[in-house]
Amino acid sequence: MTARLVVLVSGSGTNLQALLDACADPAYGAQVVAVGADRDGILALERAEQSGVPSFVTRVKDFTDRERWDEALADKVAAFEPDLVVSAGFMKLLGPAFLARFGGRTINTHPALSPSFPGISGPADALEYGVKVTGCTLFVVDEGVDTGAIVAQTAVPVEPDDTVDVLHERIKVAERAMLVDTVGRMSREGFTVDGRRVRFGG
Ligand code: GAR
Numbered sequence: 001m002t003a004r005l006v007v008l009v010s011g012s013g014t015n016l017q018a019l020l021d022a023c024a025d026p027a028y029g030a031q032v033v034a035v036g037a038d039r040d041g042i043l044a045l046e047r048a049e050q051s052g053v054p055s056f057v058t059r060v061k062d063f064t065d066r067e068r069w070d071e072a073l074a075d076k077v078a079a080f081e082p083d084l085v086v087s088a089g090f091m092k093l094l095g096p097a098f099l100a101r102f103g104g105r106t107i108n109t110h111p112a113l114s115p116s117f118p119g120i121s122g123p124a125d126a127l128e129y130g131v132k133v134t135g136c137t138l139f140v141v142d143e144g145v146d147t148g149a150i151v152a153q154t155a156v157p158v159e160p161d162d163t164v165d166v167l168h169e170r171i172k173v174a175e176r177a178m179l180v181d182t183v184g185r186m187s188r189e190g191f192t193v194d195g196r197r198v199r200f201g202g
Contacts, residue, residue, distance in 0.1 A: 013044025070095035
């Protein structure tokens with residue numbers, strides 16, 4: 001069975017592209033059935049179009065409050081009947097309505113080694129702190145900010161002359177490999193979440 005992925009994006013979509021490329025091989029075991037965004041005019045949406053994958057945009061500002069946006073986003077995603085929702089550079093927190101429907105099968109990639117440096121500026125915060133090793137984390141989304149059960153992590157060195165952009169780019173190379181590898185395993189082997197332990201296999 002091929003796992004159905006809905007990928008949520010907000011920016012350049014290089015993680016999305018890595019998944020689209022991996023899914024071109026039927027043996028990978030997954031297929032991107034839709035791409036959802038919280039804003040228009042981003043490269044990630046062009047990537048979806050170029051791959052012939054349907055996309056939708058659900059903007060917070062088109063709703064009276066965050067809860068309604070969250071419900072609308074959940075409705076949009078549900079229409080594509082995903083097995084797995086992949087938040088890949090999606091810069092919004094998913095709320096209770098979304099997690100009531102997709103909790104336990106929504107994963108997010110974060111450019112830091114959790115539990116260090118949660119939030120939207122992981123690479124900058126790691127650089128500022130002066131750590132010598134940082135990395136990326138793939139986790140099952142819960143109601144916290146980057147607090148969910150960890151599925152995979154990859155360490156990345158911080159070099160002495162790094163800028164935020166240089167460090168983030170180095171992290172993203174590791175992040176794309178981690179994402180493709182892990183989503184493939186989750187799709188082919190299944191996975192279980194038991195408290196904070198995530199295991200591959202049905
Ligand atoms: C990735 O590094 C992702 O981890 C990060 O945004 C980048 C998106 O890159 N997400 C967060 O910081 C969320 N807290 P991409 O659009 O090229 O895939």
